[in-house]
Structures are given as structure tokens and as C-alpha cells.
Amino acid sequence: MNRSVITIDDLTNDEIDRLFNLADRYVSDLGEHPHSHRLLGKLDVAKGKIASTLFFEPSTRTKFSFEAAMFRLGGDILQTVDPRTNSSSKGESLADMVRVVQSYADLVILRHPREGAARVAAEYVDVPVINAGDGSHEHPTQTLCDLYTLRRERKSLTGLNVLLCGDLKNGRTVHSLVYALARFGARIVTAPAKGLELPPHVSDRLQSEYHCVALTSKDIALPDDVDMVFVPLRDEKIRGLPDNVDVLYVTPNQPHKLALIPDFNLSVHFDTVTTAVKEIDVIYGTRLQTERLAGNSGTGDYPVIDKAFLDKRGYTNAQVLHPLPRVKELGYDLDKDPRGAYFKQTAYGVPVRMALLAALLQIEPVLETRGSETHYFRNYSCDDGLMCSNERCISRDENEGKHLKPKFWIVNPAQQSFLPEMPLTVRCMYCEYDYKPSAIGRKSSRQYNVETSLWDQIESEDLVVFCDFAQAQHQGYNLVDPSVLTSARG
Amino acid sequence: MNRSVITIDDLTNDEIDRLFNLADRYVSDLGEHPHSHRLLGKLDVAKGKIASTLFFEPSTRTKFSFEAAMFRLGGDILQTVDPRTNSSSKGESLADMVRVVQSYADLVILRHPREGAARVAAEYVDVPVINAGDGSHEHPTQTLCDLYTLRRERKSLTGLNVLLCGDLKNGRTVHSLVYALARFGARIVTAPAKGLELPPHVSDRLQSEYHCVALTSKDIALPDDVDMVFVPLRDEKIRGLPDNVDVLYVTPNQPHKLALIPDFNLSVHFDTVTTAVKEIDVIYGTRLQTERLAGNSGTGDYPVIDKAFLDKRGYTNAQVLHPLPRVKELGYDLDKDPRGAYFKQTAYGVPVRMALLAALLQIEPVLETRGSETHYFRNYSCDDGLMCSNERCISRDENEGKHLKPKFWIVNPAQQSFLPEMPLTVRCMYCEYDYKPSAIGRKSSRQYNVETSLWDQIESEDLVVFCDFAQAQHQGYNLVDPSVLTSARG
């Protein structure tokens, strides 16, 4: 049984810790160049192993990083040479392509323009698949790289104060990073460019799935450009809390949101938050995506991280990370400043990817036999033609459509007896795009209603989900009262 | 003296057998993954050898297959990275390019859009050349792969009943496969899409050069979609025949074609043929080439191989092969069916290509010092400007025209005293395109006539061949009577 890494959530915290330990070991075994931080020499632990960099979109840095990692492990590389023509130019599906490639390579590193492509690849092959970027969905090894840099430079991720700057709206890789930081107990301070704030679904998920409390200027005094602060419940300052605490609210102002466990009132220490905002350990800049600035008033509002910025804000010891390439949002004057850690961050991509390759190729016993499982979600596979509404999803691709069946998670929390009924929310299993269907029904009785919050009163195997009521009508379902729908099968 | 493999006919049956034995040995030495059938680990027999994948057209699967084979042997790869710009963009001839590349690489694997390109490359270099596809001419390692899959799955090729489906007209790789199957004694049943039947020159060549008897529904009852059946004379069922038998005809209906040896009447066992059509061992599907369907009534007529097709026809034990990629002509429901052997076929490309590389690099003593020779053809090299009429031929390329002299085989059978006089047929030595010139002449007397069947009454060194009589006139030749032309030199 092979493991794949499609999103950062495919790895548990323990597995990530062990990966980083292995990366540390590679650094110390091979040695690194004092300035460029590149590793030196090679091992032969992957001799006879072939990895394929199957890139359907151009890339130099990601591709080089993986290939250098594979070479330093002693393995070989099969690489695609023409991103534009390898794809579906002959009408071939990705599923077919990767099954062919697994005849040649022991591991597939996939970059693809379609969101969810890597998940599809992993479903079809016996070899491990690493997602090296699927559209704007995920790029988990970038996140691993970011986390490793923090751990290596700051010893521990827990309790770190991380300032995120720039475009927090569009890059899903930023969202992955945010979730991962929360998982490891870092505090997150957001300073977005105007109009490019973290989207509500991300801040919601940070609270509901990653157990953070979110604070805004309504709750606590914040600098002008700081939008929100997220404090993970497992924060060291509040470690004394019982394990089952799911949310908390803040004392300085009045409680601003319902606690999920109403009889359990917690406080975030006021000074924990104000300190977090002042004593920033790490500043993470994001790329100015010129093509998405149309609605903005030029690039004038975009925060530029440079020496002046650090000095003005008193971020004396903060380290500056950036996934590169930069445009204008990161000053050249930090290149030789000890706080500028972005080239180091790039260099750490090699030991991290070596560790991941070695783990997935089962050269080193890092990973559990089974991956992390999402236990509280319900699986929903749709026979009646409901398709993912994300047009960039791999399941919407013409070639893949021939063989790929849309599949979804139901992402409403399972134990919600004490909560108001929530409308049904589904998440595409491939691209992880969330949306709220407009109708539910019963297959057995061919009945439907638009009250989607009743979804869990219908047995799994009998549940049908519709984009909208027209689709239900079109498929011959009859509108009935909610009570009729939930009462019994046909 | 280095050997090259430009067409499957460059290898004798014995050499192919030894290649397959070597491939078997590699599979058992390295081991294979139980599901993906990819080989594991690597040897070091090709250490220090460099192969170049010189691809002037995009390819992922063929390129990966060769490169994986080279890596598993322990060698290195020089690869072209931009198929569109390496070629003649600076006005460089292929002959120059490959002579440069042989300074760097010990073996050249060439894919080129021009038919005959690989033959030209092989003429100019001292290193072995493998044709990895030259336009729609040849792709011999695909054929080797197909044959190896059949041998490995079915033990022997002799007497196998092979059903060929789909587009049998346009793909020359299908034609190569057909000839190779005949060479190894398989029976061939054709079920083409409407309008995409095997061209007459292929079925003729199957009979005249590969010693098959061709049966149609005029000869024997055949299923609706079956067009022809070819039974090789070396078929086990008729092994008792003398070695010199060249053709035979069938008893159930009346004799449908002249036997080449009129005083020797043979019979194909009627039940051999009817059984061949029913008890299909292998179904070989070909890709639906959408761009060539213009003249057809859509794709509706194109045979689709899926479970329903196999069940309907009672092909319980048939294995399904397909060169991939597929479009719509091969059902996804066969992917996990034990009869679907096309992914295995892809995987077998690695040991087969390892064996070929090892043989050509003289790592293993598989090949004879000299290749197979075509003894009964006469060589014709043309000084007077007759050029190949195939516009896709490498000899018609502007850059190659500077140095390349058109060369032809005369393909009329040598011992034809008992045959009616056949019009002269020549075959381009590069692209193997056959055509019938309209005039012949004598250099010494500057005379010509349009009666081309008299070609063999003129001495080799005195023979001139013209596309048409205008060309002869233009070059200053005079029209004379046939008897004058053949009587004596000028």
C-alpha cells in the first residue's frame, strides 16, 4: 500500500515531525554550503529508483528542487520536456497517462493546471504521487518547506507569531500554510492588501476544523493594517485547558461569538494577543499577482516588505519568508540582511523533498501504513449527475469526464445536536471546492425538498443532492413537504 | 560495425527471439512490481554509456520508456528539450545534427516528423540509431513491444489468432505489426472501421513478401464486421508443405487467385480458418484518429472494444492490446478486467527496450554482425533527378535535399520467368513508399519507352527510371520502340 501526498492534510503532525527529523539528518550527513545552503554530494539510498517529474505546466524552481533531491538521494529522473504538448493533445486522460508512467517510474511528481488532478492520479496508480501544484488548489511541498524553515530557524512552531502579508485571498497555497500553522500551534496575524483579505470560508475553517479563535479589531486593539489574529486553542499559554475545548472567546470586549460548548467559558489572555501582534517572529510575504489586481487601485496599496517596513514596525528579530518569485512586494535590500530568509527557505526545499521522497519510496520508515483519515466527514458519491461547480476542477475536464465520477464529502460537523441546523455543505473530493447545494431528495421515493439542513435525516445510501430544484424536477423527482421527505423511504 | 533498427525488418526472427530471451532475463533479474509490472532497481551494465533521445516531435510515453530502459541498465540520457526548435530552425540538416550528436552520445534514439528520417540518420553516423517513429512510416520498438507482450502472455506467436480492429488504413505501425505477425506465423483477422480497411498494397505485400494466403467473404463465411483473414503458409496446420511453396488457395469456394506455382495446388483447411475467426486469442485495437475521419459518417461506425463487445462475440479468453493513448475506441471497463493487457503491454516496453539497447550497444551478444539483407531486391540509385513522390519523405525536405541523393529498391520479384511481366515498381530506400514509374530508359543510348515491365532487360548500371515521359523528354531522351530499347546499349 503506497501513500501519496496531495494536500498537507495527507500527513499527520507526527509524520511531518519525523519527515523534518529525517531532513535534519540529511543536512548533517551531506553537509551544506555555508552561503547558498545547498546540500553537498549524494547518498545512494535511492539507487535504482526512478521518479518522474510529470509537469503539465512550466516550472523551474519546483522541478529543480525535486530533481536535485532525487539526485542527492542517488536516484534517476524521468522528466517531461514540453508541458504544453504532453497533456491531452491526443485526447488522452490523465488517469491513462499516469497509469502508463507508473510502468516506468517508481514515483510520480505531478504538476497540472486542473484542480484536483493529483488526487485523481493517486486514485489510479500503485506508485506514490506527490502533488507539485494542481492549479490554484494545493502545493503541499511548498508548505512543508515553509514549515521546515520555521522549525529549523526557530526550533519550534508552537507559539510562533507569524505575520502574513499581501494577497491572502487568491492563493490556496497561503490557505494551506495557514491551516498548517494552526495545526502546529502558531499564532497567525493577517495584514492583507486591501480587498485581498483571507476569505470567510478559510477563517471559518480555521475556527471549525483547526480550533483557532479569531480576533478582529472589534475584539482587541490592532494596528491599522492588521486584519485578524488567530490563536490556536493548543497555544502554550492556554495549555491547561481540557482537550475537548473547541472554541473560546476573548475578555477585553464583549464575547463576540457563540462558544460551541456553551457551558464552558474560556478566556484568551489579552496580553498573549497583543504580544503576538507586536513581537512578530516571522513575516510571510506573498506574491503580488498582477493579473488579479484589476479591481484594486493599482499596486499602491500592496504591502512591501523591506528594511524600512521592518524598522518602522520594530520587527527587529523577525525573519522574512517568501515563496518566490517576487515581483515588487519584497525589497532587494533584505537579500543580504540576516532577516531575509527566503533564499534559505528555497534551499531547505532539497532536504525536505529528499525526506519526503525517501519516505514515500519506503527507503526510510517515516510514514504510517495508512494516511491520516478524516473521520467526521461523510462520503457522498453522486449517481444523478450533480457535478462539481468549480470549472477548474479536474472532474470538469472533457477527457477525464469519460471515466471520472464526481465524488463529494459532506462537511457538516457530525455531532451537532446542540447546534442550529446548518444548511448542507459538500466538498468536492478532488478539488476540495466547497459549496451549498439547493435541494436534497430520496432516491427510493423520488421526492425532494429545498430544506437541505435535513440531509442527515436521510439514510446515506438513499440521499440525493441537487444543484438546484430544476435539476431535481428534470430528473423526475417530486417536491414534498420536509416532514414527508424525512419521514420514511419510498 | 554498428547495427541500427529503423524498421522491424532490420531484425531477423532469430534476433527478435534472442532479444525477447534477453528481455525475459532482465525481468527475472530485476523483478517486477506485481500490479504495475514496472521493473525494479537497476543494473550497471551500461555504466558510462550515453543514449540520446533526439525527439523532433513531442512524446512522453515513448521517450519515458526508452529513458527508463537506459536508466535501468545503468546508463545516462541526453535529451532534447524543445521538439519544435531543435530541428531545422537554423537551416541545419538532420545528417549534420546526428553527426554532431554522435560526438556526445553512444546511441541515438530518433523521433522525426519526416518519413525515412531515421534511415538517413543511420547512414551518416557510426553509432547505432533506433527509430522511435519517423512520421507515419515506422515505429519498430512499438512492434517489438506488441510481439513481446504476445509471446510473454501466450508463450508462442505461431498459430495465434489475432483480430485487428479500427483504423487499419492510415497507421503504418499497424502495417508493420501485420507483417511481423505474419513473419512469426500468426493468423490475422481484420475488422476495420468502414472506409479504413487495410490498403491493397499491404494485403498484396502480405501475400507476395510474407507468404500469407488472403481470404475474404467470397472465399469463406465471415462475420459481418470481418473483412479478411490472412493465414501464413508456415502455419502449423500446413507445415507438411514443401519449403518452396509461395502461395495457396482455398477449397470451399472456387479458387480465387492464380497460384504462383501453377502445378502445385494447395488447400487451407477450411476449419483452420473458421476456427481462427471464432477463437480469437488477441484483439488489437487501434487509435481513433479523429483528424482522419472527415470522410466518415462520424465516429459511430468505429468499433469500440469493451466488455459488451467481448461478451457478444464470445471472446472469453481473448486478450486486448492497444498501443495507447486511447480515445473512445477502448472501454474503460476493461482496465481492471484480466483480459485488458494494454497497460501490461506498456510496461513490457521497458525490458524490450533494455534488451534492444543492450544489444545495439554490444553489451550482450544478441545481434549478428550484419543485419538481415533483402536479397531479391535490386538497388536503383538515380542520377537523373527522379525523386521520391512521397512529399513527407525526408529526401523531399529542403535542408536534406542539399546532400541527400534519392535511392530506390526495385521491388519486383527476381525469379519471375513463369509470371506475366509486371510493371516496374520502385520503393524509396528512405521512406519505403512504393510507386510505379511511367517510363524507363538507357543512359548509354539516351533512349526511353513507357513499357516499364522491360526494366530487367536493361543492365543495372545502364537503367534510368522516369516519373513520366515528360521528364524523359526534358532530360533529352528519345522515345524508341521497346525492342530497340532492350536490344543493345548505345
Next chain:
Amino acid sequence: MNRSVITIDDLTNDEIDRLFNLADRYVSDLGEHPHSHRLLGKLDVAKGKIASTLFFEPSTRTKFSFEAAMFRLGGDILQTVDPRTNSSSKGESLADMVRVVQSYADLVILRHPREGAARVAAEYVDVPVINAGDGSHEHPTQTLCDLYTLRRERKSLTGLNVLLCGDLKNGRTVHSLVYALARFGARIVTAPAKGLELPPHVSDRLQSEYHCVALTSKDIALPDDVDMVFVPLRDEKIRGLPDNVDVLYVTPNQPHKLALIPDFNLSVHFDTVTTAVKEIDVIYGTRLQTERLAGNSGTGDYPVIDKAFLDKRGYTNAQVLHPLPRVKELGYDLDKDPRGAYFKQTAYGVPVRMALLAALLQIEPVLETRGSETHYFRNYSCDDGLMCSNERCISRDENEGKHLKPKFWIVNPAQQSFLPEMPLTVRCMYCEYDYKPSAIGRKSSRQYNVETSLWDQIESEDLVVFCDFAQAQHQGYNLVDPSVLTSARG
């Protein structure tokens, strides 16, 4: 401290000699194929070293040559796969890109369309950089290859008579070769196509910096198509001269140019020159660059080197070199002629590049710790916005402009007390483009004048250089008399 090779002048003659000795050793250690001259097998001296072929322009032969060299040394290669998309498509600067790549690779081999790009790369990284072609600026390993072929075939470069044919105007690689030949004491005979003569700045530099005497048909009888002859002062025939002689003139006609040391009259032996023109050892052809022939009367005038040419001119023993690819200027009939050395020249690229890679990776002690220094030039770095006037210069690129500061050499000779005052000439440190500014000034007094020959009467740190007087005015400088400008600081 790492060394880089951006121009051939980054290597001293001694270093080049040691490189060639090492290349000889590699040839004899590995052995070479008798016909293709490719090396056989591999060493393992570069095991664990990774070189990156970072090619922003398409190339097959140069890339293959480097990669074959790296493989034969036992190292690995990271290669770019899509020259058009790796570059600044995301607005990334080259400086950033190479700093990222040095995290992965131990050495960078760069090809880039911008002139001076490789120099910029070398300034930003800690790993060695090899210039594999930067626009039409330099391609030093081609020059090394040419020199090595001459040395290997002719034992010594000193006193060789080299005929250069074709386009001597546009190819800067030809200019590099010319300088290098002069450095090693070869005599240079030019036979350019009409209108494509060696530019005056090159023949000037050959005299002023490389100590050649230049002869034309005004000085000595020359064949019709021969334009100039350059005889290096270190020519063996005139070795008896004192070391400090800088120029000389010729006896047969009257002295045609001022000797730089007026009280020291020298003679080039008349027969040395006439023999040089007759007894050509090496003919170096250059590619017909069709795109640059617009102004010419077609290709009719372009000299074609073939057997007829050699025979007509009596070049019985001359060897023919050509950097390839050829178009029409090099006959196919020399391919199998022993005088045609161009394929050998290509093959020698591998041992030469192996030697260079091994030297730069410090596998072999070939290079001095510090490179060759240009002692008599003065450095001029411009704060006031004077930019390089070569639009193809890397410093003019939009992305690089963000961080790159224009820098120049002042190239007027240092000891010029006995010379008339020369107008100021500056050379861009990146692209080495020379030009003559129109005004100079003093920062301290904010004064300027157009008499640029006075530049050396202003202290280095106070000197300002302007493209033209408008720029000076625009920046607030006041026009003053020359004597005021030079008299004292403000």
C-alpha cells in the same frame, strides 16, 4: 572563492594551457571512438556534483556537449525544459533565479538572450557560472573548443596562419576567437564577405590591447578576397624584440601608422606576411546569417569553403574548422575529406568542457584562486543614471533594472602621456559594449563640459559621465570652461 568563465579573457593563457593539458588527459584516460572522436565510458570524479544547464534560449549541441561532459565526469544535470517560459514570465529577475538555482546545483551553465546576463549571474551567486552564450556577446567555451582543436591538431598555436572567412562583422564569438588567437600568437588573415568585414573597434582592439600589427593592401600585396592581416608582436619570427614593444610598422610601403613608441622603428619581415597569406594552416568558416544579409546582394558574394576553394587557392594542408551549424557556406564534399575538421572540433567540445567543469568545481587544481585582472582599466560606477546604450544589454532589461546598477570600465590606455588626448571611451561591465559619452562633469561642483578627453584630470570619485549634454543639464549641472572644470573640486 569561486571562479566563473564569462568571457575567454577570464582565463589566463597559462590557465588555458593547463585546461588543455587536462582535456588531453581525459581523452587518453577514457579513450575515444576512432571515427566519431567521442569519449568512451565515464569517470566518477564529479560524483555527487550537480550542474544546471539553465538555458533561456534553445540549443541542442551546446547543451548536449556540456551534459555529456558532466556525465562523463560522473555528475548529474538539472536542465531547463522550456526556454521560453522559464525566464521572466512571472516577472522574476535573473539575479533571483540564479540565486534560487544555486540552492540546487553546484555550478550553473547559463544561456540567455540578453548580453551581459552571465556576468550578472556570476555577480550574484557563490557557485561558478559558465557563459554558454549571452545574446551575441560571448560564448567562451566555443572559443576554448576552437583553440583546443587547433592545439591538438597543430601542436602549437603560436605562428599558425589562420584564415577567417565569411561574416566577420556580426558574430561576437568570431571577435572572441580573433582576440584569443592573437593572445596565443597566431597570425590572422581575414577574407570577409562583402560588407561583413571585421568592425573597426575589433581591429583597433587587436592592435591596442592584443598587440598586433594590422596590414592591408595599402601595406602589402594581398589576394583579392583578403582584407587584412594581423601579426602579433610576439610572433616567433620577431621574438628578438624587447618586451616593451607595443606596435610596429612595415617596410615594403611607407610607414602607415604612428608607432606608439616613436623612437623605436620596427619591421615586420615582409616574407612573414606574404607566407602567412599563402601557407594557410587553418581556415575558419562562419555561418551565413541569412537574417543579416538584407543589405547584401543575396548570398552570391558569400565565400563558400569546399574542395574547389581549397584546390584553387592551393590550401593543400589547411584544416577547415566551422562552429556548425552550416547553411551553404561549407561544402558537404569536405565531410569525408581529411581536411574537414569541423566534426572533430565538435567532438573535442566534450574533453574541453570536462576540463573546464572539473577546474571550476575544484576537482582538479587548474585555476588560480583569483582570475585574470584587467589592471590598466579604471572602474566607473554611475549614480546619476547614465545607462548602457546597448538595448540588448541585461542592464536594460525591465526585470533586472529593479536591482542592477549600471557599471562601466574606462578603457582609455592608462599611460598615455606621450599620446594625443583621446576622447573618453567607456565599456559596459556587463555586455562589454563600448561607446563614447558626450560630456563629463564633477559631482562636487555640479559642473560639466563636453571635452571628454579631460576625464583623467578629474578624481575618480568625483567624475560623472553623461550620455549627452542634455542629460547633464537635466540633472542640474552647469556648463563651464574646460579649465574651470579640471582646475579644482567644488
